[in-house]
Amino acid sequence: MSAPLKPLPQWADVALIPLVNVAAAFLISGLVVLAIGENPLEAVQILITGALGDLEGVGFTLYYATSFIFTGLAVALCFHAGLFNIGVEGQAYIAGLGAALAALHLGFLPGYGLAVAAIVAAAVFGAAFAAIPGYLQAYRDSHIVITTIMFNYIASAIMGYLLVNVMRVPGQMNAETAQFPPNAWAPQFHVILAHFGVQWPVTPFNLSFLLALAAAWVVWLLIWRTRLGYEIRTVGANPTAAVYGGISPKRVVIVSTLLSGALAGGMAVNVILGEEHRLILEYTAGFGFVGIAVALMGRAHPVGIILAAILFGMLYQGGAELAFDKPKISRDMIVVIQGLVVLFAGALEHMFRRPVATLLARRTTQPPI
């Protein structure tokens, strides 16, 4: 029914096709802006100025990007094992519980030992919550997509109950915990830079960013430079072949979901330890789902994920400014862009492959004049 396609040159495969896909998503977003009666070019200008125009914007952009690097890595790691973890949102939420429990109850730890304990607790809680769908996928044959969707709602119910009935400060109206002791906080950059006499506006941008970059490097190392990474990629590409190669897909599924949940916990470090300094209701705010868009756009490669996360950080920060300047373009626009990126970079990723291939083939077969 269809003639086989000649393989594209590598540069087209790695750079051109993803760029065309993302461009299509942004083009349609522009049409949406046009449809509600605003000027898309002006919107882009406000957005970029809001995100990168001053140091404050940059700080917020990188703060959001930090969360997206973590959630993007969490989604991408499972992609490599052929798993679709939609539960990053819930895992990050439960990880926040771990961070809060450690920060509130391990106060006897000296200095930043408390912060380290809270980070470890976040990772452990996130991993533990991901482990259940992972176990059910590996040993009980239940599909991880459905179970992680269910687990997002279960996480929401558990946290709602705990924050309203158990962890709330007595006499407080808001469903939130008490503030953590300062040595549990992830230090913010403006505080650190002030020590060196550098002025940086007050933003939530904190040391978790470096943790996120380190996590990206470790994920790269793991996936492409270790035996476990090889096993993960093999199971993702072909579980049957993996079994013949002596790899246990069950083990790989468990390990990848555990690591994915732990990475999701990084978001709790950035938001709960880095900015809020207390656990609040629905703190994840859909950022776990942004991770899906980031992972797809970054083609599940840590470098791509960092770039995509910064782009989405810009969209979230610039989008807030845009919604302020142009009330018609509310922050929901960012969710639309996010969905279109998932659609074009994920679901329809091969749609432009044939036209691009035809175009390239025509150019290369032209006789020299």
Place this chain on the structure above:
Amino acid sequence: MEWFDAFIVVFASGMRLAIPLILACVAGLWSERSGVVDIGLEGKILVGAFASAAGAFFSGSAWVGLAVGVAATVLFSLIHGYASIDQRANQIVSGTAINMVADGLTALLGNAIWQQGGRTPQLPPEAQFRAIAWPFEPEIARIPILGPIYDRLISGNDIITYVAFLIVPLTWWALYRTRFGLRLRAVGENPAAVDTAGISVRALRYSAVVICGVLVGLAGVYLALAQTGYFQPHMSAGRGFIALAALVFAKWRPWPALATCLLFGFLDAVAIRMQGMELPVIGPVPVQAIEALPYVLTVVLLAGFIGKAIPPRASGIPYVKER
């Protein structure tokens, strides 16, 4: 008889809460039975609710609203169909994209049009689907037991409610008693066999996707034009995912789907009624526990601890003819 009346009240409220679940669940059933996994039900409910509210607002007619709402969801369904069937995309990714675009776009447009944070104004009565009173309602209502059932359950619902209850036997009949249904189920189990028989896999899957769009659209129309009389961002509030859970729980069969949706609706009604109530021993009712019950039950079922939920064999797998 007081407990009976109270029971009927909760049951009737559970039934009304179950209507969007039934419609969305049966919609998902059509799609997944043909081999197209649809986790985009949640988003499509929102699209149906928004488009029908907008249509009803500008035309002043509930029926125009219904037509616009259903047309919009069918369009979204076709995008998912195009990605899943022609582009052989990952259907989970495509469904996720549908959910995100729907969630953002309905809120964005609602805000841009009415400037009330995305909410539409309350629709006038003629732009809503109103309750239909059955004949002799006041007379029959006086009969014990039968009366409340007739008065509160059978009579006094809107047209979409009756349609939802009709859809289930219709779906059963179409899937299990017609040639089209047999082929549709076959294409979800073994598309190559259907193809070999000279029947188009593509056409069957597209028709399933369109039917799914119509039904899930009705779920959205019900939320906007029958249950509330307005559209509000994120008003589907996870119903699409509960419907998905019910579909798994019902093992992709129409009658169990109806029963499961009624059960989940009933749980929801109980949770609402128990809000703030004190029980002996337990103390205040942990409403969150009842709310999470559908999800927990589904996970337990999926884990194979109570029966086994086996999806259609080819669901989620794009059909490649060349092989």
